[in-house]
Amino acid sequence: MKRYETIVIIDPDLSKEAETPIFERVNDLIPQYKGFLIETDDWGTKKLAYDIKKKNRGHYVRLDFCGDGALIQEMERLFRIDDKVMKFMTVLLDENADLDAIKADLAEKAAAKEQAEAEKADEPVETEAPTENSEPTEEKEGE
Secondary structure, eight states, X not given: OEEEEEEEEEOTTSOHHHHHHHHHHHHHHHHHTTOEEEEEEEEEEEEEEXXXXXXXXXXXXXXXXXXXXXXXXXXXXXXXXXXXXXXXXXXXXXXXXXXXXXXHHHXXXXXXXXXXXXXHHHSOOOOOOXXXXXXXXXXXXXX
């Protein structure tokens, strides 16, 4: 199985509710073609190097996934016919990706993240204690 990365630039004027169907279709499409979605990374709205469809800003989203050529063709077909998608580009990251190793790596990262969050929740909150040399300041009337 091959590992791919697709960068999608979406119209920045869309609301989150309008963006959601685009990625729901992609998330449904990947398992249909026996692929595996590794990560969806939302980069946010950024300035474009040049105007696309008379817009100078775009909302960037990165998709990291495993699949084959048929999945890429169908995904890019969906992006081409959708007016909300301004640009997209798919790049081959790995010709022979080991899906089991990728899944194990994802599980390891998730476990490490959960452990870090649990440790953070268990830490006592430190408060500043007054130092020995500090004396409370009192304002005297009339001075």
